[in-house]
Amino acid sequence: MKPIIKLEKVWKTYKMGDIEVNALQGLDLEVRQGEFLAIMGPSGSGKSTAVNMIGCLDVPTRGKITLEHHDISKLSESELAQVRGRKIGFIFQQFNLIPTLTALENVMLPIVFQSVSREKRIRKAAELLKIVGLSGRMNHKPAEMSGGEQQRVAIARSLANNPDVILADEPTGNLDSSTGETVMGFLQNLNRKEGKTIIMVTHDNNVAKHADRIEFLKDGKVIENFEIH
Amino acid sequence: MLKDYFIYSVRNLRHRGLRSWLTMIGIFIGIAAVVSLIGLGEGLRIAIMSQFGFLGPDVLAVQASGLALAGPPGTGVVEPLSDKLADKIEKVNGVEAAFNRYIESATVEFNDRQSVGIAGSVPEGEAKKILETMVNLKAEDGRLLKDADSRKAVLGNNFGGDDKFGKGIRAGDRILINGADFEVIGILEKKGSFIFDNVVLMNEQVMFDVIGNKKEEVDVIAVKIDGTGRINEAKESIEKLLRKERDVKKGEENFVVQSPQQVLEALNSTLFAVQLFVYIIAAISLAVGGIGIMNTMYTSVLERGKEIGIMKSIGAKNSAIFTIFFIESGLLGIVGGIIGIILGMAFAFGLSVAGRAFLGSDLIQASISPWLVAGALVFSFALGTAFGVVPAYRASKLNPVDSLRSAK
Ligand SMILES: Nc1ncnc2c1ncn2[C@@H]1O[C@H](COP(=O)(O)OP(=O)(O)OP(=O)(O)O)[C@@H](O)[C@H]1O
Ligand SMILES: [Mg+2]
Numbered sequence: 001m002k003p004i005i006k007l008e009k010v011w012k013t014y015k016m017g018d019i020e021v022n023a024l025q026g027l028d029l030e031v032r033q034g035e036f037l038a039i040m041g042p043s044g045s046g047k048s049t050a051v052n053m054i055g056c057l058d059v060p061t062r063g064k065i066t067l068e069h070h071d072i073s074k075l076s077e078s079e080l081a082q083v084r085g086r087k088i089g090f091i092f093q094q095f096n097l098i099p100t101l102t103a104l105e106n107v108m109l110p111i112v113f114q115s116v117s118r119e120k121r122i123r124k125a126a127e128l129l130k131i132v133g134l135s136g137r138m139n140h141k142p143a144e145m146s147g148g149e150q151q152r153v154a155i156a157r158s159l160a161n162n163p164d165v166i167l168a169d170e171p172t173g174n175l176d177s178s179t180g181e182t183v184m185g186f187l188q189n190l191n192r193k194e195g196k197t198i199i200m201v202t203h204d205n206n207v208a209k210h211a212d213r214i215e216f217l218k219d220g221k222v223i224e225n226f227e228i229h
Numbered sequence: 230m231l232k233d234y235f236i237y238s239v240r241n242l243r244h245r246g247l248r249s250w251l252t253m254i255g256i257f258i259g260i261a262a263v264v265s266l267i268g269l270g271e272g273l274r275i276a277i278m279s280q281f282g283f284l285g286p287d288v289l290a291v292q293a294s295g296l297a298l299a300g301p302p303g304t305g306v307v308e309p310l311s312d313k314l315a316d317k318i319e320k321v322n323g324v325e326a327a328f329n330r331y332i333e334s335a336t337v338e339f340n341d342r343q344s345v346g347i348a349g350s351v352p353e354g355e356a357k358k359i360l361e362t363m364v365n366l367k368a369e370d371g372r373l374l375k376d377a378d379s380r381k382a383v384l385g386n387n388f389g390g391d392d393k394f395g396k397g398i399r400a401g402d403r404i405l406i407n408g409a410d411f412e413v414i415g416i417l418e419k420k421g422s423f424i425f426d427n428v429v430l431m432n433e434q435v436m437f438d439v440i441g442n443k444k445e446e447v448d449v450i451a452v453k454i455d456g457t458g459r460i461n462e463a464k465e466s467i468e469k470l471l472r473k474e475r476d477v478k479k480g481e482e483n484f485v486v487q488s489p490q491q492v493l494e495a496l497n498s499t500l501f502a503v504q505l506f507v508y509i510i511a512a513i514s515l516a517v518g519g520i521g522i523m524n525t526m527y528t529s530v531l532e533r534g535k536e537i538g539i540m541k542s543i544g545a546k547n548s549a550i551f552t553i554f555f556i557e558s559g560l561l562g563i564v565g566g567i568i569g570i571i572l573g574m575a576f577a578f579g580l581s582v583a584g585r586a587f588l589g590s591d592l593i594q595a596s597i598s599p600w601l602v603a604g605a606l607v608f609s610f611a612l613g614t615a616f617g618v619v620p621a622y623r624a625s626k627l628n629p630v631d632s633l634r635s636a637k
Binding site for chain 2: 052055057058077078081082084085086090092096097098099100101109110112113114115157160161
């Protein structure tokens, strides 16, 4: 399989006043199409930073990131937004749903930004909520749902524009182990049945076992990597 | 898409209910002040115009006194003006013409419905022409009165509309005035004056026959000054004449000679001072209101940093974020404006009702035109968006990663 994502000697330096923090220090990484990759490593090792770079939320200080053969450092701010909207689906540890919107509206939101007709949007969002087993919660606000339910809404939302790549930063970090298993079940299904490329950050070995491969990060670099399957 | 942003913005404003309302206070006080003031000022102008029934730089109105500025002209006066006076006034130096006018309320019946109108006399001969130019009378439908017309009437513009009788009166229709059969020969152009839009004009003699005015009791004498334009001198001469005729001393006059134009101008200049003061207060209030909107929007941007980060992470472009915040500040402005308009109208109409009830004066009238309302709406929206541009821009430029990392 050819790589869909490639990071070459990526550096990210944050400046906090006079202090410089090197979150990434020459990170090399390749992700193949349809692969389920887990990223592990100690706190502060740069996992989230790496995922954010891949997700076009930020650009590297140095180095090159290619996504489907496009060098993302060459993209403008609005082109990056375009890529995030169409090619990437994000899932976060804190679920990150919009509190004032219902489950259905939250799932619809990424499609709103792509200017798709209203009926199509509603149909798509309802369909996705059904997949994650939340048809009965469509008109609930995030505050009216459990953590596991919120995360399933977030999974549905990440699929709204049918992206190739799903980025999940500690998706089970705020869930108990059995709810976490349910969520992982959905992610695994997406990988196996829909052929989505998934990159997931986790601290939990049991969660990481669902992946095909694990990359270990430390001090902004890969120090080890395992093939599981 | 815009509709979705709109819904989302409304949701956010409602979510922050109390704060949104508090933010709008400055706007609606300012807008209310402006709307009520412009409305009352306009109403006052119309009221003064109506008071005399004519207006012009070369026109004087003579009325029996006490009620110069209140109540229908010439009514309820102890010693009415005699019909002989006009001829004498006409001989005064500087006066070109003077003629009697009779004014009385009358019931009009048409299409089996009744309405009250203001019957006004039209003098004969040369004076008729002068009145027509003084008031700038023009028929929108049909024609104006001729001396030979009897039992014929020309009606104010409001009679042409459907509101009064369910259907508008046209030239050629027959109506009953105080029970007597009349033919309508013309409908006047819209004047924007209460009196002239509800007037029922008929020849003087018809007025005596049908409405029952006494020839000897004149309501107003209209005086036209000649081309030399010495209006103040003419006024003094007329006053001198009337003092002699009515046998009163200077300072104890039971009549007034006024130039409607001058009354209007005097009032306008007093009003201007008051208006200027209120406008300044309104402007300050609006500026404070605008800054309030800016402050609220900044707070909102800070509070919703995380939300902005989320939206960016799922594909929102900067322009989308900008639009959402821009709409929100515009909404704060326009909703504040709507409330301000309602308050302003309520205040203006309330004051005019109170004026009528306690002072018996029609002078305090509210006239709020659709243009005023539309203008206030556009202005308040523009104000909201103007003060919202910077916060919205700030929101749109937030770095997605930093925003996602923010606690809230
Ligand atoms: N926006 C930022 N500004 C300043 N420093 C940052 C920023 N983002 C990350 N860092 C720093 O970069 C380093 C890597 O952070 P990152 O969030 O990628 O770690 P992580 O591996 O995801 O850790 P965790 O497991 O705790 O989530 C940390 O030292 C962090 O403090
Ligand atoms: Mg992290």
